[in-house]
Amino acid sequence: MSTVSVVYFSGSGHTAKMAEAVAKGAAASGAKVNLLRIRGEDITQGRYENDAALAQLDASDAIIFGSPTYMGGPAAQFKAFADATGERWYMRKWADKLAAGFTVSGGPSGDKLSTLQYFFTFSMQHAMLWVGLNELPAEEGINRLSSYSGVMGQARQEEPEVAPNGADKLTGESLGRRVAQAAQRWNQPLSTREKQAWSGVRSIKDEVLAAS
Amino acid sequence: MSTVSVVYFSGSGHTAKMAEAVAKGAAASGAKVNLLRIRGEDITQGRYENDAALAQLDASDAIIFGSPTYMGGPAAQFKAFADATGERWYMRKWADKLAAGFTVSGGPSGDKLSTLQYFFTFSMQHAMLWVGLNELPAEEGINRLSSYSGVMGQARQEEPEVAPNGADKLTGESLGRRVAQAAQRWNQPLSTREKQAWSGVRSIKDEVLAAS
Amino acid sequence: MSTVSVVYFSGSGHTAKMAEAVAKGAAASGAKVNLLRIRGEDITQGRYENDAALAQLDASDAIIFGSPTYMGGPAAQFKAFADATGERWYMRKWADKLAAGFTVSGGPSGDKLSTLQYFFTFSMQHAMLWVGLNELPAEEGINRLSSYSGVMGQARQEEPEVAPNGADKLTGESLGRRVAQAAQRWNQPLSTREKQAWSGVRSIKDEVLAAS
Amino acid sequence: MSTVSVVYFSGSGHTAKMAEAVAKGAAASGAKVNLLRIRGEDITQGRYENDAALAQLDASDAIIFGSPTYMGGPAAQFKAFADATGERWYMRKWADKLAAGFTVSGGPSGDKLSTLQYFFTFSMQHAMLWVGLNELPAEEGINRLSSYSGVMGQARQEEPEVAPNGADKLTGESLGRRVAQAAQRWNQPLSTREKQAWSGVRSIKDEVLAAS
Numbered sequence: 001m002s003t004v005s006v007v008y009f010s011g012s013g014h015t016a017k018m019a020e021a022v023a024k025g026a027a028a029s030g031a032k033v034n035l036l037r038i039r040g041e042d043i044t045q046g047r048y049e050n051d052a053a054l055a056q057l058d059a060s061d062a063i064i065f066g067s068p069t070y071m072g073g074p075a076a077q078f079k080a081f082a083d084a085t086g087e088r089w090y091m092r093k094w095a096d097k098l099a100a101g102f103t104v105s106g107g108p109s110g111d112k113l114s115t116l117q118y119f120f121t122f123s124m125q126h127a128m129l130w131v132g133l134n135e136l137p138a139e140e141g142i143n144r145l146s147s148y149s150g151v152m153g154q155a156r157q158e159e160p161e162v163a164p165n166g167a168d169k170l171t172g173e174s175l176g177r178r179v180a181q182a183a184q185r186w187n188q189p190l191s192t193r194e195k196q197a198w199s200g201v202r203s204i205k206d207e208v209l210a211a212s
Numbered sequence: 213m214s215t216v217s218v219v220y221f222s223g224s225g226h227t228a229k230m231a232e233a234v235a236k237g238a239a240a241s242g243a244k245v246n247l248l249r250i251r252g253e254d255i256t257q258g259r260y261e262n263d264a265a266l267a268q269l270d271a272s273d274a275i276i277f278g279s280p281t282y283m284g285g286p287a288a289q290f291k292a293f294a295d296a297t298g299e300r301w302y303m304r305k306w307a308d309k310l311a312a313g314f315t316v317s318g319g320p321s322g323d324k325l326s327t328l329q330y331f332f333t334f335s336m337q338h339a340m341l342w343v344g345l346n347e348l349p350a351e352e353g354i355n356r357l358s359s360y361s362g363v364m365g366q367a368r369q370e371e372p373e374v375a376p377n378g379a380d381k382l383t384g385e386s387l388g389r390r391v392a393q394a395a396q397r398w399n400q401p402l403s404t405r406e407k408q409a410w411s412g413v414r415s416i417k418d419e420v421l422a423a424s
Numbered sequence: 425m426s427t428v429s430v431v432y433f434s435g436s437g438h439t440a441k442m443a444e445a446v447a448k449g450a451a452a453s454g455a456k457v458n459l460l461r462i463r464g465e466d467i468t469q470g471r472y473e474n475d476a477a478l479a480q481l482d483a484s485d486a487i488i489f490g491s492p493t494y495m496g497g498p499a500a501q502f503k504a505f506a507d508a509t510g511e512r513w514y515m516r517k518w519a520d521k522l523a524a525g526f527t528v529s530g531g532p533s534g535d536k537l538s539t540l541q542y543f544f545t546f547s548m549q550h551a552m553l554w555v556g557l558n559e560l561p562a563e564e565g566i567n568r569l570s571s572y573s574g575v576m577g578q579a580r581q582e583e584p585e586v587a588p589n590g591a592d593k594l595t596g597e598s599l600g601r602r603v604a605q606a607a608q609r610w611n612q613p614l615s616t617r618e619k620q621a622w623s624g625v626r627s628i629k630d631e632v633l634a635a636s
Numbered sequence: 637m638s639t640v641s642v643v644y645f646s647g648s649g650h651t652a653k654m655a656e657a658v659a660k661g662a663a664a665s666g667a668k669v670n671l672l673r674i675r676g677e678d679i680t681q682g683r684y685e686n687d688a689a690l691a692q693l694d695a696s697d698a699i700i701f702g703s704p705t706y707m708g709g710p711a712a713q714f715k716a717f718a719d720a721t722g723e724r725w726y727m728r729k730w731a732d733k734l735a736a737g738f739t740v741s742g743g744p745s746g747d748k749l750s751t752l753q754y755f756f757t758f759s760m761q762h763a764m765l766w767v768g769l770n771e772l773p774a775e776e777g778i779n780r781l782s783s784y785s786g787v788m789g790q791a792r793q794e795e796p797e798v799a800p801n802g803a804d805k806l807t808g809e810s811l812g813r814r815v816a817q818a819a820q821r822w823n824q825p826l827s828t829r830e831k832q833a834w835s836g837v838r839s840i841k842d843e844v845l846a847a848s
Contacts, residue, residue: 040259045252046289071301072333072572073285076292077258082283089283095770107561107570108532114333120756120766121284121326124784127770129818130756134731134763137531146531148496148760182765186822284784307558319773319782320744332544332554336572339558341606342544346519346551349743358743360548360708394553398610464683469676470713495725496757497709500716501682506707513707538757545708545750 002183008066013160025176099123102151214395220278225372237388274310311335314363432490437584449600486522523547526575644702649796661812698734735759738787
């Protein structure tokens with residue numbers, strides 16, 4: 001079983017709803033899911049500190065990043081979390097994990113791509129593999145905002161119960177499912193029967209890692 | 213006389229050195245320069261608050277943004293500052309000001325472009341006009357790292373007195389000069405003699421603004 | 425009077441409609457407008473050649489770039505045009521001109537920001553100044569797609585007469601007006617009376633350029 | 637055995653040298669490698685046509701994109717190739733393949749990141765998974781230019797035999813190896829003996845795909 005962590009910041013609760021949708025999709029595909037909210041209390045003078053949260057990410061096969069788009073990029077609180085991963089970067093601790101992302105803001109486009117691009121750049125610094133969305137846009141339906149690199153959701157002043165809307169949350173679920181399935185495939189979760197057939201054989205994963 | 217503000221975050225002091233170089237260039241071109249450092253003390257739970265600093269930016273003709281590149285983007289502390297400008301965004305307070313940017317990190321490339329791209333996106337949310345660098349790269353000389361959208365400086369573990377190096381700081385000065393001259397041109401700084409010739413005439417700036 | 429050129433590629437005619445809207449806005453603000461379509465006939469083996477078109481751009485105060493978003497970026501035909509400006513880049517011929525951009529594709533978001541980002545990067549290589557849109561998004565109205573760096577228009581399989589729709593075209597007009605007014609301000613179009621007052625005085629523009 | 641294709645454009649031969657290094661790395665990891673050069677002859681009026689080349693990519697497990705950075709982005713010839721994949725995009729033909737990229741230009745930074753970002757955006761439109769570089773930068777050594785999203789190489793006016801230099805080409809080899817190993821892991825290349833042990837068992841890959 002793969003472990004998928006969803007680590008996100010949410011200011012007004014809209015991104016939290018999207019995070020739940022993404023987590024729901026991942027769980028429905030059989031992954032163990034951690035839903036980790038970045039909290040302001042963990043940020044002092046712009047620096048994030050929460051060893052337990054980071055340790056959960058260390059133990060994950062895939063990490064899905066989420067943030068509202070504020071002023072054209074991820075929220076400062078998300079960035080504080082990202083900046084706190086420098087030691088893990090240096091130790092290559094997250095290398096070869098899967099990464100993905102989602103963001104929410106008021107307009108249909110609204111520079112949300114800029115936030116997804118940042119998530120991508122951040123994950124590349126960590127040598128993760130990026131998994132985007134695989135949904136051709138459907139007007140008013142799944143991926144109605146037509147995003148590819150990750151999930152976009154829309155929320156203006158409505159209550160978080162209402163926005164992002166159902167279609168946006170289905171889009172989030174789709175990404176969660178996709179990441180969970182990719183983590184399963186990438187990490188070769190062998191059944192007991194398959195494992196017996198393989199007794200005495202190093203796992204392909206180990207071989208690949210040893211060779212790399 | 214135009215007012216150019218340089219607003220930046222610096223963690224280890226290297227970006228501060230670049231900020232000083234940019235300020236020096238702007239001052240040498242006759243601008244009044246504000247050098248504003250974003251400080252961790254002004255950030256609580258990821259939120260920046262410093263009314264005096266923001267008021268100085270409100271009163272500026274041009275704002276030059278600076279930050280180290282941390283984990284593929286601007287430092288969280290810079291982002292906290294950016295996120296604190298939402299009301300100004302809504303009020304269009306910074307519209308038509310000039311914007312520019314600089315960043316410092318350890319490698320020659322090192323995703324520094326990503327930080328400059330964020331500064332650009334941020335300034336576009338504010339409807340500012342972006343002014344890049346105008347220096348063809350010279351090996352080991354000005355713009356040795358070959359950047360166009362803004363200034364890139366390099367600093368590893370060296371002391372801030374040593375890195376960014378002299379060439380990088382000259383590049384910073386070049387941007388400062390360019391922005392100051394552009395602010396002068398954009399805001400039509402008329403000499404006393406020219407002002408007398410114009411007595412009784414609304415400034416072209418007012419006319420343009422009235423028409424817009 | 426300022427000269428604003430709109431240089432664009434259009435495959436199916438939708439981007440051409442947006443180009444006309446941008447041109448209309450610029451003309452309404454008193455600019456002389458060149459509407460230049462990049463044509464496949466001018467591209468041989470991926471290389472664009474049209475000296476007359478490039479000479480018109482050389483003589484412009486502002487250049488507005490336009491292209492559909494194809495496969496996540498500007499059309500190859502636009503890129504062929506961009507690649508043909510290398511000599512101008514080296515000679516710094518377009519330095520200090522104003523730049524802006526617009527793009528059209530099928531979805532609300534659809535990686536259109538990626539195309540605008542390319543236009544920006546391209547203009548920075550030329551040391552141009554970038555002018556974005558100054559319109560807070562209005563649901564179903566001007567800037568309904570919520571773009572800041574430039575104009576986004578939407579067109580699926582509809583006829584070019586229908587899409588981009590009226591709101592999108594008004595957004596294009598807004599950018600055209602803004603660029604024309606910025607060009608006027610940037611280039612100080614003095615009235616005859618003002619020119620007489622200045623007789624014997626070098627234009628501020630020349631002074632600024634001489635000093636830079 | 638996985639099939640890795642390297643599809644690239646090269647104007648002056650420098651990017652071709654990098655393509656060969658990437659291919660060498662992939663082959664050394666046991667992949668079958670296709671080295672496909674995008675040729676101007678296949679581009680008419682900005683449109684690329686080469687069914688055989690596209691069919692080879694259809695049959696690949698991973699595709700590595702390469703282009704010089706011209707005027708801040710991929711060469712028009714590369715973009716023409718990208719634009720020719722629209723039908724494959726609609727049919728989701730390249731979904732779940734691995735993607736990676738490399739670029740070469742004259743300066744250390746020089747907007748090369750912009751080209752890698754385009755490759756990423758393009759691959760996301762196709763729902764591919766992006767694999768970056770996993771090499772912490774070493775001064776004068778592997779990844780000396782400090783890139784993460786893909787490989788950067790540097791070449792000015794030198795002969796292609798000389799630039800990109802040895803360190804840059806080793807960086808290219810590193811990406812080739814990484815992509816080949818990732819393709820092997822992602823596609824579970826079972827040995828004959830393993831296949832016998834599995835007789836009667838659907839491959840995990842099929843299950844994952846069936847579930848997705």
